[in-house]
């Protein structure tokens with residue numbers, strides 16, 4: 001960081017995050033709204049954007065969570081269980097703060113080191129329900145809507161039953177398993193997610209002697225068709241990219257290409273079922289005629305998504321966790337009021353000061369710090385990152401949908417991988433990523449400790465996704481939201497809502 005600027009900032013104010021006058025009327029009013037005991041859902045915008053399934057449909061599942069403490073208690077073929085545990089261990093960051101079952105109070109040394117992996121609530125529920133549904137009609141379509149808080153291990157919640165079913169089918173059909181088919185597909189909204197999910201899928205497929213294929217912008221049709229002729233066990237792609245297969249002469253029709261496809265996951269379903277994506281998602285699903293299991297997976301259930309799934313799949317089975325629509329408990333949430341001195345209404349100054357405070361707060365010792373800044377509008381991102389770089393000397397990357405996919409990937413990578421160790425005696429470094437949440441949705445940023453919301457998110461859905469890039473899998477994280485006096489009391493009350501674990505609506 002530019003030394004002059006950091007000194008100026010330091011002299012302006014000590015590390016300062018806004019506080020409110022506790023005697024003011026608005027404070028008193030807010031206090032009433034935030035009564036910790038009240039389990040009334042808390043709205044961010046002017047209307048409720050989130051919806052919960054009926055209590056009686058999920059209460060039995062919630063009871064299950066306390067009863068199961070090990071993957072061994074869940075119905076999974078042993079190679080799948082072993083591969084799952086191996087992959088999770090490889091991907092864990094900062095082992096000592098890894099997920100440890102809350103039902104078990106005494107932590108052994110292995111647990112403290114992250115060597116014992118226990119299923120998270122959403123993993124318990126999904127594996128139990130999807131793997132145990134007994135079919136009267138073996139070919140009957142079953143649709144599941146699976147929703148749990150961000151960073152709670154939803155990827156493995158759907159991959160475990162998917163791999164389990166693939167292995168069971170193989171055992172049942174022996175050597176009669178047909179070639180030239182796609183057996184399952186995982187649909188995600190962005191190329192970044194195709195990459196992230198397929199990395200996990202590919203590594204597990206190797207252990208399970210299955211084949212994975214990533215059909216993405218940089219894939220080549222000749223390779224794809226070669227893989228298809230040998231059988232693709234898991235295809236990872238976006239709905240639009242899947243539909244693009246229709247344009248190749250060798251394919252004939254997408255329906256025939258997808259004959260034999262039994263299992264489909266629609267990951268980040270709240271995005272893939274919203275109005276800008278639904279046409280592609282719907283078109284892709286319509287081409288899958290032999291589906292037996294469809295899993296819609298999401299961190300939130302927006303009202304619109306709830307309406308659409310109810311309309312198309314009235315018998316869908318909800319699988320949700322007790323903490324759905326609450327921010328992860330490991331998150332500490334604070335507001336920064338940009339209307340007060342020294343910012344005097346300048347959000348960019350408030351942001352620069354927050355970054356400076358994070359940079360010098362003595363946390364993450366020995367590691368490069370990484371901070372993610374979310375804005376509401378694409379065009380704002382460029383402006384903000386430019387000013388942070390030129391006026392305040394920060395090391396900033398800005399993701400834009402106009403960047404080529406590989407450029408975007410290289411910008412995001414330093415934030416996805418584990419934090420880098422600094423060399424002995426090296427001065428603290430810090431990288432900043434400025435983006436909108438669309439490109440960051442679902443990305444498993446590894447060990448990110450600080451997120452800044454430059455703009456107040458427009459809905460609870462946006463808030464959940466953005467804040468959820470930190471505090472993943474019970475690792476601690478801080479979220480700072482820049483507010484102004486113009487924001488309403490509901491917005492200003494969010495830190496208390498998060499502290500008391502109130503549900504968002």
Ligand SMILES: Nc1ncnc2c1ncn2[C@@H]1O[C@H](COP(=O)(O)OP(=O)(O)OP(=O)(O)O)[C@@H](O)[C@H]1O
Pocket residue numbers: 087088091092098099117118119120123148149150151152153154155156298299441442443444468472473
């Ligand atoms: N049972 C477990 N114990 C410990 N770590 C786990 C477990 N299951 C998954 N993880 C790890 O937790 C991290 C977050 O998982 P994942 O990305 O699946 O979260 P998610 O619920 O899909 O989040 P989002 O809603 O943001 O997409 C990953 O690094 C994953 O390897």
